[in-house]
Amino acid sequence: MTPLLFADITVFVLSLLVGFEVISKVPATLHTPLMSGANAIHGVVIVGVMLIAANTTTPVGYGLLLLAAAFAAMNVAGGYIVTDRMLAMFKARPAEQGVRS
Amino acid sequence: MSGFDTVTHAVYLACAVCFVLGLHLMTSPVTARRGNQLSAAGMLAAIATTVVVLARDGQATLLAAVTLTLGIAVGAVAGAVAAHRVKMTAMPQLVSVFNAVGGGAAALIAVGDAVAQSHSGDLAAEPVRVTLTTVLDVLIGGVTLSGSLVASGKLAGVLPGRPIAVPAGRWINLALALAVVAAGGAYLTGNGGLAVLCLVVAAALGIGVVMTLPIGGADMPVVISLLNAFTGTAVAMAGFVIGSTPLIIAGALVGAAGAILTKLMADAMNRSIGAIIAGGFGTGDENAGGPAAGATGTVRQTTVDDAAIQLAYASKVIIVPGYGLAAAQAQHEVVALAQALTERGVDVSYGIHPVAGRMPGHMNVLLAEANAPYTELKDIDEINPEFARADVALVVGANDVTNPAARRPGNPVSGMPILDVDHAKSVIVVKRSLGHGYAGIDNELYTQPNTAMLFSDAKAGLTALLAGLHAYVS
Known part of the structure; x- marks a missing residue:
C-alpha cells in the first residue's frame, strides 16, 4: 500500500461521508432532481476522458476516446439541463398563465 | 509542485x-x-x-x-x-440513459488507460493500485452501462415492464461472476493483458442485463437509485486509475447519494435490496389482478356526481396520487381538480408516498410540472397527522401504500410505511378495478365502511369529477 493510494482512499472515504451527511437531509419532494443532479455531477468523468487523451496514440485508443468523450459529454450536458428544467417548475404559487379552470 | x-x-x-x-x-x-x-x-x-x-x-x-x-x-x-x-413523464428513462453513458465513460477510461499502457510500456508492470481499480472500474461501469440501458428500455416501454424471467438466470449470473473473478485475477497478477480485460468487460455487460431483466416496473425506483450509486463508484474508481482527485470526490458523492436513495426506496417498498435484485415478483405497468380479484367483504361503490358533491362541500381534502396516476399520465387532470376545489375555498393538499411514480420523488416533479405549488406537496411524515382532520381523502391510482394491513404483522406489506388514508372521515378511491398492487394482497381500505370506490381510469375519472364539480356546483 503506497502513500499515494492511501491519500486517494482517504479522500474517497471522507467524500462518501460528506455525501451521506449532505444528502440525507434532502426532502422527498426533491428526490428526482437530486438524483438527476447527482447524475450530472458524475459527468465529471469527462475530466478523466480528457486526461487520457494525452496518452492516446493507437487507432483502438482513438476509437475508445471518441466513444468515451461522447458518452461523458452527453452525461454532463444532458444531466445539468434536465435538472435545471425540473427545478424551474418547482414554484411556491402556481403561475397565472398555467391556471386551468 | x-x-x-x-x-x-x-x-x-x-x-x-x-x-x-x-x-x-x-x-x-x-x-x-x-x-x-x-x-x-x-x-x-x-x-x-x-x-x-x-x-x-x-x-x-x-x-x-x-x-x-x-x-x-x-x-x-x-x-x-x-x-x-423530454417530457416530464419520460424523465426516468432519460436519467437512466445519462446514467448508462456515465458508467460507460468511466469504464472506457480504464480500458483506454490500459490500451495506452500496453502500447507504450509493459502493462504487467502496472502497480496493483492501478490494476485493481481498473478491474473494479470496468466491472462496475460495465454493469451500469448495460443495466441502465435495460432499465431505460423497460421504463420507456421498449422492453416489457413486467419481470422477464431469464432461463437459468442464477446459473448464468454465477458463471459470469466466476468469469469476472478469473479474468480479473489474471489481470491483477499481470497475465493476459488486454484480452482478459476485454473478458471482464463482456462479462460485466452480461451481468448488467441478466440482473436488470427480471426486475418489475414497480421496483424501478430502487433499481435506478442502485445503478446511480454504481456509476458514482465506477467514476471514483476511474479517478483512482488515472490519479484524478475530482473524479474520486464527485464519484464518492454520487455513490453516497445513490446508496441513500436506494435504502430509502427499498424501505418505503418494504423490500430488501437483495430481494429486489433477485427479482421476479414485482409487477409491470398493468394491475396484476383482473376485476374484483378475490375481494372479501362489502365494497361500496359511488358515482361521479356523488363524489363531486362530496368533494365540493368538504372543507379539507387530501389527494393521494400513486403509481397508477403516473402510468395514466393524469397529473394535469388531478391538479385542475385541486385548483377548482381551492377556488371554492376547500383546503387541498397532496400526500405523496416516497415510491409514488417511476423513480424516487417522480410524482412531485409530475405535479410541479402541472403547476401544483410545492407548498401543497406533503411527504408521508408531514401528511399523516393531517388525515384525521380531512373530510375526504381522494386516492388516485395508489394501492399497497394505503393498505391498513401494513400496521399488522404477518402479511406481505407488514411494517411498510403507509399513508394513513383510513383516518380521514371519508375516502374516495379512483381505481380501474379491485386488482392487486405489487404485494399481491387485498387492500383492506376498500372494504372499510367510510370508503367508496369510483371505478375508472385515473385520467377519465378525474376529468369526470371536474366536470361533475362544475355541473352541480356553480
Missing part, C-alpha cells in the same frame, strides 16, 4: 466544493435551482482547467485533440437536445 500545478489543484478543489455546496442547496426547493447551477459552474471550471492542462503539457497528439473535441461536441449536442425535448 510547480506554481501551475498548485493553481490547477486549487481549481479542482474549488470545483469539488461547488459540487458539495450545490448538493447542500438541494435540501430546499427555494435554493435547489441555484444549487444545480453552482454545481454546473464547478463542472465548467473543471473542464476549462483540464483544457488548459492539456494545452500546456502539449502531450496529446493533434488527432487525439480532434477526436476528443468531436466526441464532446456530438455527445453534448445529443444530451442537450434530449434534455430539452
